Amino acid sequence: SDQVALDIDYHHNMLASHLKVNPKEAIVGWFSTGFGVTGGSALIHEFYSREVTNPVHLTVDTGFRNAEASIKAFVSLSLSLGDQQLAAQFQEIPLDLRMVEAERVGFDILKTTVVDKLPNDLEGMEASMERLLALIDDVYKYVDDVVGGRVAPDNNIGKFVSDTVAAIPKLSPPVFDKLVNDSLQDQLLLLYLSSITRTQLSLAEKLNTAAQIL
The missing domain is CATH 3.40.140.10 (Cytidine Deaminase, domain 2)
Structure with missing residues (x-):
């Protein structure tokens, strides 16, 4: 027992x-x-x-x-x-599994039993944007079907869509593009600095090994 x-x-x-x-x-x-x-x-x-x-x-x-x-x-x-x-x-x-976006990315990686490498920040951002675009397409199709009378309207879904749209900050396209580009530049700068750091560490290790041999 x-x-x-x-x-x-x-x-x-x-x-x-x-x-x-x-x-x-x-x-x-x-x-x-x-x-x-x-x-x-x-x-x-x-x-x-x-x-x-x-x-x-x-x-x-x-x-x-x-x-x-x-x-x-x-x-x-x-x-x-x-x-x-x-x-x-x-x-x-019944179980309803809910996660924030950061948890969802990690969860999707864990579901893959074999991965070559963990995604970097840019790859993670790309995957998040692709998922966001897919969700927007689903919402757009649902709203279009409701307006066209092909799907019965659901008040709960309508309220959720309305609250989501209302939570989006009202930014002009130039301002939004600037925010995205600034964030992208920051990500690229971090990748560049991390690459330089790895190169310096590798060079220091080789110099240390050569000094010990001499």
């Missing part, structure tokens, strides 16, 4: 320390890495059931099998016969 060791005092002390910095946060459950639940999951979930009502168990497959995230959420249901509880069963619940 599975055996699980849990330091309850350590858990409570860490929670108390965390709440001093983040007083508005609360425990909603726990997570584990791996593909789905295991026999030990029920034992740990039982502990969290005493800490919070109906905790959520989140499983994260860090192996990214089949190039998929496989992040799932479960709740525990008691199986009883009369007044006697026989076992606990994990039932999967």
Whole structure:
């Protein structure tokens, strides 16, 4: 049978320390890495059931099998016969995965099991811009279909699009181009300086090696 060791005092002390910095946060459950639940999951979930009502168990497959995230959420249901509880069963619940853009870029890289190299700043910016253009095309097509009567309007989507457009700063094309070009120049300057630094380090290493030989 599975055996699980849990330091309850350590858990409570860490929670108390965390709440001093983040007083508005609360425990909603726990997570584990791996593909789905295991026999030990029920034992740990039982502990969290005493800490919070109906905790959520989140499983994260860090192996990214089949190039998929496989992040799932479960709740525990008691199986009883009369007044006697026989076992606990994990039932999967819907999960909405949301990430900011920086997390999304890293997440997409992790999903690729084999990569030649990590993207640099310019490559990351290019990938972000391509994704942004694809999203804009999707929104444009949706709005065009709604106006043309091909798709039924959705008030929630319309409000979200309206809020997003309202959040965009009103800049003239020349000002926007200048901001983009300035940012691009900064990125190129950083790449140039990092290249010079690597060259200097390599040269210093070779000179040091030659001096030791002499």
